[in-house]
């Protein structure tokens with residue numbers, strides 16, 4: 724199982740993105756997880772399994788988001 728992931732969480736990947744960034748923000752949850760590169764703003768979708776394989780660690784959340792909806 725994946726560690727708990729929430730919208731707005733920042734994660735660090737094992738491999739850097741071509742732009743050199745390794746930090747991503749979670750922007751979508753579902754069957755696929757949407758991530759945005761914090762360095763170049765490129766957006767990707769990964770399955771939970773892919774994310775688990777590529778993710779190095781989860782970073783402390785920097786912004787507290789007050790969620791009112793589920794999706």
Ligand SMILES: [Zn+2]
Nearest residue numbers: 740742760763
């Ligand atoms: Zn990037």
